[in-house]
Amino acid sequence: MVFYSPLQNEDCKLQKSKPTSVGEDLVFFNFAFFILHFAFYNDPLMKISAIKTIPIKLPTRRVHQWASLTTAIGAYVVIKLETDEGLVGLGEAPVLKDWGGDHGKYYGETPQTTAHVIGDILAPALVGQDPRQIGAVHTRMDKAIKGYPYSKAAIDMAVYDIVGKALKLPVYQLLGGCYRDRVTIAHSLGLMEIEKAVEEALRVKEEGIKAIKLKGGQDPKRDIELVRRIREAVGSEIQLAVDANQGYPTPKIAVRAVRAMEEYDIRYMEQPVEGIDAMAEVAQRVDTPIMADESAWTPQDVLEIVRKKAAEMISLYTTKPGGLFKAQKVAAVAEAGGLQCNVNGSVETGVGNAANLHLAAALGVATLPCVIPVSTPAGKGKGGIAGIYYRDDIITEPFGYEAGDVLVPAKPGLGIELDEEKIKRYRAG
Secondary structure (H helix, E strand, O other): OOOOOOOOOHHHOOOOOOOOOHHHHHHHHHHHHHHHHHHHHOOOOOOEEEEEEEEEEOOEOOOOOOOOOOOOOOEEEEEEEEEOOOOEEEEEEOOOOOOOOHHHOOOOOOHHHHHHHHHHHHHHHHOOOOOOOHHHHHHHHHHHOOOOHHHHHHHHHHHHHHHHHHHOOEHHHHOOOOOOOEEEEEEEEOOOOHHHHHHHHHHHHHOOOOEEEEEOOOOHHHHHHHHHHHHHHHOOOOEEEEEOOOOOOOHHHHHHHHHHHHHHOEEEEEOOOOOHHHHHHHHOOOOOOEEEOOOOOOHHHHHHHHHHOOOOEEEEOOOOOOOHHHHHHHHHHHHHOOOEEEEOOOOOOHHHHHHHHHHHHHOOOOOOOEOOOOOOOOOOOOOOOOOOOEOOOOEOOOOOEEOOEEEOOOOOEOOOOEOHHHHHHHEOO
């Protein structure tokens, strides 16, 4: 099985009409850089004028459950960050009250806390500031309130969206350029009956999916049987991974479960237990690579994981560190430590998912299949269920999908537009 490898296409590079010499290239580059720099940094007028929060709730295709989750996915907060020049940036906080780090180190957020933190604390700190100064935006947010990375991530996405629109560049160009123009995805099977999981796995295989992630962590015997049944059903071509979401109560139980699954060729076990020390016990006693998720939010977390040899892989989010700006720092530490990454998330709408795609497009270290949706409004797109977790979406156009890969948006900013009628329809509260 060959997964998508980096390439450049028409969307991922600037095109010239005819070949030029090296000297001409330098002249062209210097002139273009001067024009962009002058236009961007010598305009003192752009200011954040308002930040509006919109709670939404999307209808799910089926229940998507994992070991620690007690609420439905899709009840999130979309934001519009407005400027005095008329540009509007979009962002999303895919908040879940049950989602957090090890032993209460990080904690859940809700739509209500997000609306409060953004409306009453972050917006007053940012109104009147230049959204193009992304590092300074983060400094002001962190001084205004500690924590709440998902609320800050929504604002981060929105300012990147504005900068991209202002420069007429896709966000991945602001993150280092387009390393890949499509992202191989892993279809996630939540906790469900084994027969239903097998049925869905076979169906998404027919639709081109090349990697499947199985949720577990509640019953090791059930998880082992699930892996066996899925492997027998889909054959050896599909990459399988298991995510326990900290569910196994002790390292010994996790080790026994992982060793039993190794017969069926799992690519990795994600977050088998809670805590970096406990995860290190597992990692050092099994052959299967361990991926850190709930244990890996910040660059400092990843440094500890590297030092303690607690994982070989990191599940990288746009949201856990507080946005694209800080996610790049997490990725840099992971890469320096020799850890592989994927880009994961909380089954965002098309807004947050666009940010995930731009991050995955720009990071060379994001080599593993990414657990992100194929965001698709009702009645549009490819059909089928591969990468589909909702029956509708709030963006106007579906993301492209080909043979297990999601195509990265190449329009300026995040490359998406909101469907205002859908916003009205799915607005919560």
